[in-house]
């Protein structure tokens with residue numbers, strides 16, 4: 001065969017046999033010798049290949065049932081999501097091979113929602129590939145604004161879309177897709193209403209900390225047990241004489257590490273910083289009275305957006321949040337003296353127990369951390 005890359009060996013007949021009637025770079029209208037042709041011939045569309053469902057009504061029926069089954073799987077997934085949302089406790093755990101110990105609720109919600117989405121997606125794709133018309137449509141270039149008759153035609157196409165998609169001929173598809181898409185909206189609404197609305201009452205969780213007590217009475221109210229102040233992370237109790245003036249301790253409530261789950265969530269609300277000042281340094285009487293011999297405890301959770309207020313300047317008695325530099329005055333109820341925070345850090349009233357260890361004398365009297373919508377209701 002001639003080598004087309006080699007000008008001296010070029011064989012035009014062989015080349016035409018090889019590439020058919022397509023215009024080669026060396027033929028057609030030339031712009032000067034060896035230039036590109038001014039236009040290429042339109043190669044046209046590949047011939048339409050009829051599918052099984054186009055030729056056989058039985059195959060079309062089978063495809064219709066397959067699509068309906070996929071939409072049905074989506075419905076099952078959605079109903080499973082609702083059951084998992086309402087019936088599975090959020091603190092339940094399970095073992096899943098490859099993932100290890102996981103939250104049962106999160107796992108089931110994820111799996112069922114994935115099933116719900118997968119059913120709709122797979123059903124729509126299978127429908128398009130087997131039953132919807134697969135004829136290529138050609139639209140020639142035209143001025144940006146369509147001609148009035150084209151616009152009218154477009155309206156007809158849209159209105160006739162249901163007919164083209166065989167919705168009227170195949171009501172099973174219409175109802176199964178309607179059911180799948182209609183039910184799919186429910187989990188979204190349930191999450192919105194359930195997480196923000198009155199059912200979940202997130203303000204209760206935001207308003208209390210582990211210092212309120214982990215056990216609850218018959219009315220569901222926490223039982224306060226004067227928990228000890230424990231060093232974080234050693235988890236050992238603290239005696240007043242172990243806290244010299246100028247020192248700072250990171251504290252967590254007694255019993256927090258005994259929790260079987262949600263330790264980090266509880267710790268993120270209950271963390272406290274403990275400092276000792278000379279009692280005469282206090283500006284606020286309340287700050288001094290809620291402490292013990294100059295030792296005071298404040299929430300470590302910044303009231304701006306919740307970073308840990310971990311820096312203590314012992315000469316100025318200032319607590320500093322490293323995130324956005326909010327600064328709190330320990331001598332004056334930890335009021336904000338600089339930065340974007342708008343509220344003082346809540347103080348934990350402390351005393352000592354019979355064995356001489358520091359304990360909380362009462363829970364926090366206001367919610368810790370950043371503000372939230374329902375804060376005014378407490």
Ligand code: FES
Nearest residue numbers: 302304321324326
């Ligand atoms: S989170 Fe503390 S200053 Fe922003």
